[in-house]
Amino acid sequence: MATQAARLPQQESDEERFAHLADRWRKETKFVSSSTEQVLNGAYQQIIGMGRSALPLILRSLNSQGGHWFWALKHISGEDPLSPEDAGNYEKSREAWLAWGQEHHYL
């Protein structure tokens, strides 16, 4: 009798899971003006739920594609590298978090 190992459903890697969720978040919030709605989006919340394993993935995405990842980075890491006077400045926020990622060896 031919035997064939039962196929278990393949588990998504963190990278694959993040890529799917980040893509969904971008599509669902592209026209959303409310930062509150952007961060309460279900896909964004699931990424936050991935915890510290999401940090390098978020930082790589921030580096390559940009995006409002700052709230997730702050809430996962418990840190905040931004200067208060740079509030609202997207490029300075991005630079500060990318520098933080390099300093902590996530990038």
Add this chain to the structure above:
Amino acid sequence: MGTGTPLPLSLAEMARIRSEIKAGFPGLAATFQVTSEETRDYNCIGWAAGDTSRWWWPLYPSYWPSEAAHEATLEAFVAAFATLGYAPCADGNLEEGVEKVVIYLRQGVPSHMARQLASGAWTSKLGDAWDIGHLLPTEVGGRIYGDAVQYLSRQQI
């Protein structure tokens, strides 16, 4: 960055962008115009405030005037624009020498703002994407932004 004038894009590229915007905002009339590249440098609140260097919102790490409550409520948005000289007014009718903005609410929570142009038409920054010009505030109302609810005005600066 928004200039209020149509973008110099190929017909095909402009058609693709217009189609994407129209899918999100089916109430837009055919007269709407795309007036900026996509940018994350500012959002609709910054755009309404005339600030194209900052993303305004009462949430980390956005800019929000310290005089206004740090919360996403209509009262806090009215207070934020009071720091720029705006006060509530009755409608969005064009008035000589008066500048107007409008706050949209979705399920009772601020979701968007638009600013009136000198022509009487309106301009909106759409999330992380483009600025557009549209004839009426109601054209961008609906599923994403809800309704244009509170008009604010100030004497032209």
